Amino acid sequence: MPGKKSLHIESSGQLCVYCGACVGVCPLNCIYLDETRITFDERICTRCEICVKACPVGAIEID
């Protein structure tokens, strides 16, 4: 989407510990945890970056 930053959630297990902190904190409820996979809804996400702060291991990046 033009003008929208890109959000990347590393959930292959290199960083992510599947704790769900990002899911619980998302104000728009658009991040989903499915045991060992995390996805988010590109259309709903506003790139508020709260999940970036919540992630204890730095697995979420915005650029």
Place this chain on the structure above:
Amino acid sequence: MAKNLTTDVLVVGGGPSGSMTAKWAARHGARVLLIEKRQEIGSPVRCGEGMSKEWLKEVGITPSPRWINLEVEGARIFSPSEKVFEINEKHAGNEVGYVVERDAFDKQLAIDAANAGAEIHLKTAATGLLKEGGRVVGVRAKEFGEPFEIRAKVTIGADGFESQVGRWAGIPTNLALRDMDSCLQYRMTDVDCDVRYCDFYLGTVAPGGYVWVFPKADGLANVGIGVQLSQIQEPAAARTFLDRWIDKHPGYAKGKKIDVVGGGVSISPPLKQTVADGIMLVGDAARMIDPLTGGGIANGCIAGKICGEVAAKAVHDGTPTKEFFQTYEKGWRARLEEKLYRNWLAKEKLCSLSDETFNKVVDALVDVKLEKLTVHNILKAVRDKYPEVTKEFEAFL
């Protein structure tokens, strides 16, 4: 396609709050189905595993060596300058307690629910709510990936910190940045922990939170941190601050990590609303975590018992309405809300203190013999030694 199911009470989530709700609903005669999205109740563990004990009897849990690692004598509060204030059982009003094996604890509570008559389905995730005329009448779910529907007279959201159920039902559960901690913990072996104490390190070592060391056995401990989202800037703050703390403590820096867990913890004031037509929320999903300690098990279980009883009564009377569920809303609040609110205020205050003030407070406490640890007694001790610090606590007086 899996076969559609119907039940009286559907509990979404097989943690302590869910199992407790399921048990008490079943005991009061309701048909209960508990669904858990994971393949194993209690695993992976996402918990520091420290737990008070005075509430267990109230909710019908019998302490067992199967899930108790050890019983501590007290807690130690470390100021930023690492002066130690010890809270023992006597002045903590019996609130210190056990270090537990959470996966075994959760399994025992699920067994208790099953023994009371509840059905349990694993690998079963709720994917949305079924609604009729604005009332929740069950969930859409997937069991081993197969979609199906579960119709229920009462649906319980016990789906933890990352709760979806409450939000689907339109119950506001969003958290402000200052009302959430980002947490990380290592289980470490070959560390110099003291099995007599649960340790808490306060101040800028953990902005807006604390570092904890909960001993599991000689040389084995859960070493973790919680940091408040409003006080951190850089990504991976929880890990950065925890690693920094460990590096500075030789007794832990020499240890080896055998496990890492992360998690979010709400440290918010109580929610304004935890029920809607056909649905009730309980435990972490209802933001019932103690905002001062970050502990959620006791409150979740206490509310779970009330929730289960009200759910069974609603089924019996045929009244699963928001109005009827006020019995639960009022019941859990009567038991927990005052302390939740008081501890939230205390947390707000503590989060704003400088290291220097923390040092003075702990210093004042160390020097006096407190009979009973109350806010009043703490403030008096601080006022006697550092009158200028007391100004910061005027709101509590």
